[in-house]
Amino acid sequence: MSLLAEGPGVLILEAAAELAEPHRRAHRKRRRKAAPAAPAVMENSPGLCERMRQAHARARAAAAGLLASGAGGLGGCAPDAALQPQGDVLERASGVGAALERALRLAAGAATRGGGRIEAPLECGGVGVLDIINRELANTTAQEVRLPLLGVPLLLPPNSAVVVAGVERWGGILRRPPGGFNAVVCDPPWPSKSVDRKRSYLTSECWRSLLGLSLPALCATQGGAVVCVWVTNDKRHEEWVRRELFPRWGVRFVAMWHWLKVTSSCEPVLPIGHERKPWEPCLIGILHDSDSDAGGGGGGGGGGGSAFPAPEELVLVSVPSPVHSRKPRLDAVLRAKCPSLAEAPLRGLELFGRGAAEGWTVAGDQAIAAAPAELRAELS
Numbered sequence: 001m002s003l004l005a006e007g008p009g010v011l012i013l014e015a016a017a018e019l020a021e022p023h024r025r026a027h028r029k030r031r032r033k034a035a036p037a038a039p040a041v042m043e044n045s046p047g048l049c050e051r052m053r054q055a056h057a058r059a060r061a062a063a064a065g066l067l068a069s070g071a072g073g074l075g076g077c078a079p080d081a082a083l084q085p086q087g088d089v090l091e092r093a094s095g096v097g098a099a100l101e102r103a104l105r106l107a108a109g110a111a112t113r114g115g116g117r118i119e120a121p122l123e124c125g126g127v128g129v130l131d132i133i134n135r136e137l138a139n140t141t142a143q144e145v146r147l148p149l150l151g152v153p154l155l156l157p158p159n160s161a162v163v164v165a166g167v168e169r170w171g172g173i174l175r176r177p178p179g180g181f182n183a184v185v186c187d188p189p190w191p192s193k194s195v196d197r198k199r200s201y202l203t204s205e206c207w208r209s210l211l212g213l214s215l216p217a218l219c220a221t222q223g224g225a226v227v228c229v230w231v232t233n234d235k236r237h238e239e240w241v242r243r244e245l246f247p248r249w250g251v252r253f254v255a256m257w258h259w260l261k262v263t264s265s266c267e268p269v270l271p272i273g274h275e276r277k278p279w280e281p282c283l284i285g286i287l288h289d290s291d292s293d294a295g296g297g298g299g300g301g302g303g304g305g306s307a308f309p310a311p312e313e314l315v316l317v318s319v320p321s322p323v324h325s326r327k328p329r330l331d332a333v334l335r336a337k338c339p340s341l342a343e344a345p346l347r348g349l350e351l352f353g354r355g356a357a358e359g360w361t362v363a364g365d366q367a368i369a370a371a372p373a374e375l376r377a378e379l380s
Contacts, residue, residue, distance in 0.1 A: 002014045002332050003332050003333075003336060004063070004066060005062040005063050005065070005066060006062060006336075007058040007059060007061060007062030008058055009055060009058065009311070009313060009314060009315060010055050010058050010059045010062060010314075010315045010316075010317055011314065011315070011316050011317065011333055011336070011337075012059055012062055012063050012066075012266075012317045012318065013316055013317065013318035013328050013329075013332070013333070014318070015264075015318055015319040015321075045256075049272055049273050051313070052258070052260060052272050052279060052315070053272050055258075055260065055315035055317075056260060056262075056266075056268060056272065056317075059260070059262070059266060059315070059317040060266055063266045063317075067265060067266060117135065117136045117137075117138055117175070119138050119139070119140055132162075132164050132368070133164055133165065134164075134165045134169055134173065135163070135164075135165075135173065136161050136162070136163050136173055136174070136175065136361070137156070137161060137162050137163075137164070137368070138160070138161035138361075139156040139157065139158060139159065139160050139161070140159065141158060141159075142158045142159065143158055144156065144157055144158060154368060155356065156356050157356055157357060157358035158358050158359075159358060159359055160356045160357060160358055160359065160360055160361070160362070161356075161360075161361040161362070162356050162361075162362050162363075162367040162368045163361065163362070163363040163364075163367060164364075164365065164367050164368055165363065165365070166206065166365060167206050167207075167209040167210065167213070167351075167352075167363075167364075168206070168209050168212075170213055170351075170363050171212065171213055171214060173363075174218060174349070174361065174363060176217065176218045176219075177347050177361070179220055179222070179347060180218065180219045180220035180221060180222075180225065180347070181218055181219045181220060181225055181347050181348060181349040181361070182219070182220045182223065182224070182225045182226070182340075182341060182344065182346065182347050182348075183225060183226055183228075183330075183334055183341060183346055183347070183348040183349070184215065184219065184225060184226070184227045184228065184287075184348070184349045184350075184351070185228045185229075185230075185330055185348065185349075185350045185351070185353070186210070186227070186228070186229045186230065186350075186351040186352060187229075187230040187325075187327055187350075187351070187352045187353070188206075188207035188210065188229070188230070188231075188351075188352055189206065189207065189352060190207065190231065190232045190234070190237050210245055210351070211244065211245065211248050213249075213351075215227075215249045215251075215287065216249060216250050216287060216288065218349065219287050219288055219349075220288060220347070221288050223288075223340055223344070224286055224287060224288040224289040224340075225286070225287045225288055226284065226285075226286060226287075226334060226338055226341070227246075227249070227251050227284070227285040227286070227287050228257075228282050228283070228284055228285075228330060228334075229241050229245070229282065229283045229285070230280060230281075230282050230327055231280075231281050231282070231283060232280065232281075233277050233279075233280070233281065238281060238283065241283050242283065246283075246285050249287065250287060250288075251285035251286065251287045252285055252286045252287075252289070253283060253284075253285045254284055254285060254286055254312070255283075255284035255311060255312045255313070255314070256281055256282070256283060256284070256312070256313065257281070257282045257284060257313070257314040257315070257316060258279045258280065258281055258282070258313075258314075258315050258316070259279060259280050259282065259315075259316045259317075259318070259327065259328060260278060260279045260315050260316065260317045261278050261279065261280075261318070261319075261320045262278075262317055262318070262319060263319065264319055266317070269320065279315075280327070282327075311337060314333075314337065316328060316333060323354065326354055329357065331346060331348070331357075331359075334346070345359070346359045346360075347359065348360035348361070349361050349363070350362045350363070350364075351363055351364065352364040352366075353366075353367055354366045354367070355367070355368070356368065
């Protein structure tokens, strides 16, 4: 995902061609009975709504050329239009996901063949579901590999790996690459009413198992690593990451970024100030830099003395994916805003990821189900 435009404190990200759904301006969610009086808007930090309005205004100004070009706005097609995916492809892709979920449930309580690594050759005759459960499936070549799995060609990008396993098994499967990971993105399956209603993924207390993952042993010690953790607008999740997870990992908190979700005409998908917010926070921390190694684990913001000087506040603006809760990729953002990553090879680790990505090791029970090559071709 590349950068389309930049304004003061805002970055406008390109929507992934096969996944971007330019939302209709009219809100399409299930209507609810109007409340007799609008509830007071709860802000996680004072003045956040006003700062988001200002960021949206700057984003509109930065995107003016794109919106006036007639190229389809920020979503790559007609503004406020919705993509119509091919049902057969989606059905087969979801079938792969369902088979992997069943296999994971069977493997969770059994002594299965686990651990180890499978390196995918350029010409692969296919793999079975149980062949990849609780193992690392890696493509160490510079070319894409297509792996037939249950009739769906799955795409494994160059220099990438996937670990289809529950969080409790990651510690025994994940391997430290040469030099260690220098970027970590984590998107835990936080519980929420929206997820429960859509049943888009299973929520549980599995995110607490992150406390048992030895992240420092996997990450770069020379130059450090930037750690990004997505949270919901529930203040309790933010506090848990800052007060428990970051100190356990030895991560020093440096910044809070936000992702503002917009339509292809750069309008928020929900009004700013709505009870439900059209943005999601992302906590940014640093691991293995001089300050955190000195004992600054869960400390306050400010990346001035860090190996990864990052802006304390940044708003990312993009059209959201139709895959519920899927976040925009941060590769281009990290390279643009963290100078130490601008030229160094990106060695990324994505936890609770959905789909393989070049240069990244992706771990989670949906790590491979969201990356069918045929799906990408037919939706674009």
